[in-house]
Amino acid sequence: MKVPVFPLNSVVLPGGRVPLQLFEPRYIDMLTRCLKEDQGFVITLLRDGEESGRVASFYETGTYVRIIDFQQLENGLLGITVEGDAKVSITRSWQQDDGLNLGEVAFLPAETRADIPLVFHELPSVLRALFRHPVIDELGMSVDYDEACSVGWRLTELLPLDKLEKQQLLEMQDPLTRLSRLQELLEALEEG
Structure with a gap:
């Protein structure tokens, strides 16, 4: 599957929602094409370079996202909200003349659904507290507080962790x- 690749300084996972502001012609063209063809694009973490730069390297694992909302913002820019659909591997990538990155992607296998083991009982409580923040609440994400994928994905996005982590x-x-890794990281954050 050939799709646009949008390198960012942030990570999104399946079910996560991210608001973006588009101002570069290459991304406005990408949005138009995605809406016309009812297609999404891939968000992946920027490895090197700038989000608005023409030369950038990025990680091969990202998330295929779909556009769920768009609007003209007060600052004159185009605002979109995307929602993560599935994790993908970018098997090959190249750049168009206008600077838009494209890639051939393979969808990664769906993760095995699992209940939250008792040893991680605090993690859903932490996530509930994060969801009480107005900015996060405004995104309208859904979460299953009893399911390991859902809780892990949302905590990964919302905790103040290093982007490489x-x-x-x-x-x-x-x-x-x-x-398990999130619990270790949370304990390290609490210790300061």
Whole structure:
């Protein structure tokens, strides 16, 4: 599958929602094409370079996202909200003349659904507290507080973690391994 690739300084996972502001012609053209063809694009973490730069390297694992809302913002820019659909591997990438990155992607296998083990009982409570923040509440994301993938994905996006740590959490395919790592990171944050 050939899709546009949008390198960012942030990570999104399946079910996550991210508001974006588009101002570069290459991304406005991408949005128009995606809406016309009812297609999404891939958000992946920027490895090197700038979000608005023409030369950028990015990680091979990202998330295929769909546009769920768009509007003209007060600052004159185009605002869109995207929602993560599935994790993908970018098997080949190249850049168009206008600077838009394209890639051939393969969808990664869906993660195994699992209940939250008792040892991780605090993680859903932390996530509930994060969801009480007005900015997060405004995104309208849904979460299953009893399910390991859902809790792990949302905590990965919302906790104040280093972006490389978030990328490693994205790349994990086992939701219980992700919860274990998140618990370690949360304990480190609490210790200061």
